[in-house]
Each structure stands twice: as structure tokens, then as C-alpha cells.
Amino acid sequence: MVLPSSLRVLGALALTLSGLGADASAIRRDYPTDGSTLKWGPCQLRQNTTLPIQCAKLTVPLDYLNESDTRTIELDLARIPATKEPRRGSILLNFGGPGQPGVESLPAYAPIQGPVLGGYHDLVTWDPRGTGSTLRFSCFPTDPSGYYAAMGTTLAGSADTAVGQLWAEGGVIAEQCYKNLKDIGNYVGMAYTARDMISIVDALGEDGMLRYWGISGGTTLGATVSAMFPDRVDKVLLDGVMNVHEYYHSFGEPEFLASADDTFREFLSGCVKAPENCPLARNHTAQELEQIMTDLFAAVREQPVSYRGEAVIDYTLFKGFIFSSLYRPSSWPQLSAGIDQIVHENNWDTLVAFALGPGIPQEDQAILGIRCGDKGPRSDHLSDLSDVLSRFIKTSQWFWDWAWGYWVLPCAQWKFEAKERYEGDFHVRTKNPLLFVGNTWDPVTPLVSAKNVSSGFEGSVLLQHNGHGHLAMTQPSNCTDGYIQRYFLEGTLPKPGTICEPNEPLFAHPPSF
Numbered sequence: 247m248v249l250p251s252s253l254r255v256l257g258a259l260a261l262t263l264s265g266l267g268a269d270a271s272a273i274r275r276d277y278p279t280d281g282s283t284l285k286w287g288p289c290q291l292r293q294n295t296t297l298p299i300q301c302a303k304l305t306v307p308l309d310y311l312n313e314s315d316t317r318t319i320e321l322d323l324a325r326i327p328a329t330k331e332p333r334r335g336s337i338l339l340n341f342g343g344p345g346q347p348g349v350e351s352l353p354a355y356a357p358i359q360g361p362v363l364g365g366y367h368d369l370v371t372w373d374p375r376g377t378g379s380t381l382r383f384s385c386f387p388t389d390p391s392g393y394y395a396a397m398g399t400t401l402a403g404s405a406d407t408a409v410g411q412l413w414a415e416g417g418v419i420a421e422q423c424y425k426n427l428k429d430i431g432n433y434v435g436m437a438y439t440a441r442d443m444i445s446i447v448d449a450l451g452e453d454g455m456l457r458y459w460g461i462s463g464g465t466t467l468g469a470t471v472s473a474m475f476p477d478r479v480d481k482v483l484l485d486g487v488m489n490v491h492e493y494y495h496s497f498g499e500p501e502f503l504a505s506a507d508d509t510f511r512e513f514l515s516g517c518v519k520a521p522e523n524c525p526l527a528r529n530h531t532a533q534e535l536e537q538i539m540t541d542l543f544a545a546v547r548e549q550p551v552s553y554r555g556e557a558v559i560d561y562t563l564f565k566g567f568i569f570s571s572l573y574r575p576s577s578w579p580q581l582s583a584g585i586d587q588i589v590h591e592n593n594w595d596t597l598v599a600f601a602l603g604p605g606i607p608q609e610d611q612a613i614l615g616i617r618c619g620d621k622g623p624r625s626d627h628l629s630d631l632s633d634v635l636s637r638f639i640k641t642s643q644w645f646w647d648w649a650w651g652y653w654v655l656p657c658a659q660w661k662f663e664a665k666e667r668y669e670g671d672f673h674v675r676t677k678n679p680l681l682f683v684g685n686t687w688d689p690v691t692p693l694v695s696a697k698n699v700s701s702g703f704e705g706s707v708l709l710q711h712n713g714h715g716h717l718a719m720t721q722p723s724n725c726t727d728g729y730i731q732r733y734f735l736e737g738t739l740p741k742p743g744t745i746c747e748p749n750e751p752l753f754a755h756p757p758s759f
Contacts, residue, residue: 342462345612383615416655435664516752
């Protein structure tokens with residue numbers, strides 16, 4: 247899962263790593279590097295970085311299942327070499343979506359993930375199919391703004407009264423995607439990307455085993471590649487786990503909202519407990535703040551706001567601001583300040599500036615290309631989606647109407663499908679066990695999804711990160727980071743039922759702008 251395009255601010259996350267580190271005696275041996283067929287060299291990235299990033303290209307088949315098809319594609323790869331000896335092999339990184347490009351995202355994530363791993367591994371990422379220059383998925387190639395125009399109410403969600411309109415808009419997107427991408431659309435999806443990953447592992451020339459850290463949408467990819475190639479699994483860590491069963495076999499994925507309301511209430515109750523760092527508190531109870539937010543949502547829904555005569559902030563956009571901010575607890579003081587100014591001063595400047603800050607590269611249309619091609623259910627009738635719509639409504643009082651539509655309605659009407667899907671049940675015995683990490687209060691990849699997926703992988707362990715936000719890294723914990731590092735260095739897993747606490751409570755710091 248990912249933030250909307252204008253809201254992808256992961257933020258600066260300070261990782262306190264004192265006390266981490268595996269016993270050096272447990273590091274068994276160096277990994278060979280002389281078998282690599284990759285030629286690493288300088289990178290040309292859009293953003294400036296001082297990180298020692300190297301890039302390479304790898305040629306792979308366009309169609310893995312058609313031996314008579316000799317066409318190929320080039321994967322763009324990037325890596326940051328290990329800084330310590332002995333080297334422990336490369337770890338592939340995928341940053342989610344599905345649809346987030348790897349190469350341009352590496353400078354944002356490496357400073358967060360790298361220190362957790364301890365410096366013994368090369369960090370390797372790539373642009374999955376549909377992103378970057380690899381079968382780039384663009385339904386409106388000559389007019390990128392046409393994608394958002396076709397989405398009307400942004401298809402990020404809407405009130406139930408607009409579902410019919412959203413269905414029609416989803417049909418337009420599905421038709422345009424087919425018209426412009428029918429020659430490549432079938433070759434985009436999780437299964438072929440999993441095969442690309444194994445090609446990368448082989449090209450690295452190490453021990454032929456997969457080491458992988460996938461976050462958010464990258465967890466579905468990690469589960470897929472582990473199920474398809476169980477004998478190639480060395481260490482696979484999945485953090486912020488999507489329900490793979492819903493991903494492949496349901497019109498929509500309502501379970502992703504299972505913790506959204508509880509996370510929002512944690513924001514409100516955490517605010518009341520730390521009024522010195524939460525301007526919205528103002529001597530209110532959590533129940534009073536919930537009513538304030540209910541009234542504010544209703545007001546914006548009835549009368550969208552004209553912001554400085556330059557933009558309209560409607561119900562969908564405003565709720566998107568709120569929902570997306572739940573991803574990052576470090577941003578909750580700023581969020582509270584923005585809401586407080588709206589409620590008491592009718593001043594939207596703080597919230598808008600906060601929401602529209604700089605973000606991590608993302609390709610929205612790639613999300614559709616990957617997700618929709620992978621889905622099995624299709625329909626020409628909106629009525630066939632009534633059951634999944636009801637599940638969205640039952641799952642989240644606060645956010646069902648924001649979440650409904652963006653992936654659900656275009657995918658139901660999709661005109662082509664991935665050449666290969668994983669058709670198994672995700673009940674798999676891998677060569678080495680997987681490690682799953684799930685937050686107690688994750689607004690978009692709930693703990694229940696991590697439990698559902700990990701239960702199918704024999705010997706795997708779920709580490710519960712008793713924190714908030716999307717992914718463990720958004721509310722750091724030395725405990726969680728230590729288990730991750732020991733898993734990759736030693737292969738040790740936490741005991742089942744282990745729970746790690748974050749380093750700091752909610753609203754530990756005042757708003758900063």
C-alpha cells in the first residue's frame with residue numbers, strides 16, 4: 247500500500263541503533279562475488295545524493311513462459327555496497343506499492359534500512375515491471391493529467407452516493423489502459439516480477455539464494471516469490487503485510503482497513519495524553535475530539551473549501567490528508583496543529599503545506615497495471631461488487647468511503663490480465679523460514695493480515711511491533727531492529743508471540759515545520 251501521489255512524505259526518521267548488532271563470531275563466512283555477471287557503474291538519478299549508489303542493467307526474458315518468444319527487457323538495478331567484512335551477500339529491497347520504482351527510491355530508504363542491517367550486506371533494488379523504464383505503465387502517455395481527470399473524484403474514494411459515477415470512471419480508465427498498453431500489459435505482474443528477482447539473484451553470482459526485505463506492497467511480492475521458489479529462500483523479511491488472498495482473489499481488499507479506525511482513535515487519544523505536543527488537545531477528551539472530527543468531515547463533505555482561490559479541498563482530498571498522515575506517527579503533532587487551525591481559525595495553510603510536502607517517487611498508474619492484471623475476479627456489472635462494498639463499509643466507519651474505488655472499480659473492469667499468476671494457496675514450506683513484522687496499529691496493512699499470511703508459511707514467525715503507523719520503521723524500536731538484524735546475520739527468529747515496544751511514545755515531540 248502507498249500514499250496518494252501528493253502525500254508521499256516518509257519523513258526524516260531518526261533511528262537510534264545503540265545496543266544493536268549480532269555477535270561477530272556468529273558471522274559465518276564471506277559470500278563470493280566473482281561469479282557476478284552484472285557490470286556496476288555510476289548512476290544518473292533525478293535527485294542528488296551523497297550515498298555510494300551504483301547502477302547496472304540486467305537483460306531478462308519478456309515472456310518467461312513462452313520459450314519461442316526471444317524478446318527481452320532490461321531491468322534497471324541499483325545497489326549500495328556493504329561497508330563491513332565479511333560480506334554476507336546481497337539483500338534485495340522492494341519499497342512497495344506495488345508500483346514504486348526501486349532505483350529512484352533507494353536514496354530515501356537506504357539511510358533508514360541500511361543501519362538496521364549493520365553494514366554487512368549489499369543493498370540491491372530494481373525497477374519492477376511497470377515502473378521506471380521497465381515496461382512503464384502509463385495509461386495516458388500523451389496527457390498524464392488525463393489520468394487524474396478520468397478519475398473524477400480521484401477514485402481515491404467517495405461517498406456511497408457516487409459509487410455509480412466511480413464505476414463509470416473506472417471503466418474509462420480500464421479502457422484507456424487497454425487501448426494504450428495492450429501490447430505490454432500482460433507482462434506486468436507479481437509472478438513475472440518474482441521470476442525477475444530470481445534472475446537478479448542468479449546474476450549476482452553469490453550463493454544462489456534469495457535474501458529480501460519487502461515492505462507494504464512488496465510483501466505480496468515477497469510472499470509470491472517465496473511460494474513460487476521455496477527452495478531459493480534464504481532470508482525473507484516482510485514488514486507491513488498485505489493480505490495476499492484478497493490481493494489475488496477478491497474484487498477489493500477491505501481487510502487493509504481493519505486497523506484504520508483504531509489507528510485514528512489512537513491519534514486522538516494520544517493527543518489527549520500529551521497536550522503539550524498536540525495543539526488539538528485543548529483540554530478535550532478523546533471522545534470530544536472524535537466528535538469534532540466527525541463534525542469537520544461532515545462540514546467539508548457538505549461544503550468543499552476554496553483554498554486561496556487556487557484549489558478546492560473537497561471531502562475526498564481532506565479525508566485523504568488525514569488518512570495518509572496516519573502512516574507516520576512522527577507527523578501527528580503537525581497534523582494536530584493543522585486540524586486545530588482549521589477548527590479554531592478556519593486556516594488551512596498548515597495542513598496544506600504539510601500534506602503537499604516533498605515525497606518519495608511513485609508511479610500511480612503502475613499500481614493499477616500490476617494490481618489489476620494480477621486480480622482474478624472481473625465483472626461488467628457494478629451489482630457484482632455489492633458484497634465487497636458492504637465489507638468495506640463494515641470494516642471502517644471512518645475511511646471506507648475514501649478507500650473505495652481507487653483499486654477496486656478499475657480492476658473489476660480490467661481488459662487484460664497477467665500472463666502468469668501464482669495459483670497456489672500460500673501454504674508453503676520454504677527452505678528457510680520467513681520473518682513477518684506487523685504493527686499493532688497500522689492503518690493500511692493491519693496485524694491481522696500479517697497473521698493471515700504468516701500462518702501459511704511453515705516455520706515462519708510473526709514479530710508484533712507494538713507501534714503505530716505504516717511499517718515498523720515509522721515508529722522505530724531498537725527491539726524490532728535488533729531482531730531484524732539478527733535474522734539476516736544469524737538466521738535466528740524471535741520466539742512466537744514476541745512483542746517489541748517502540749523507542750518513544752506518541753507525541754513525544756512538539757510540532758515542527
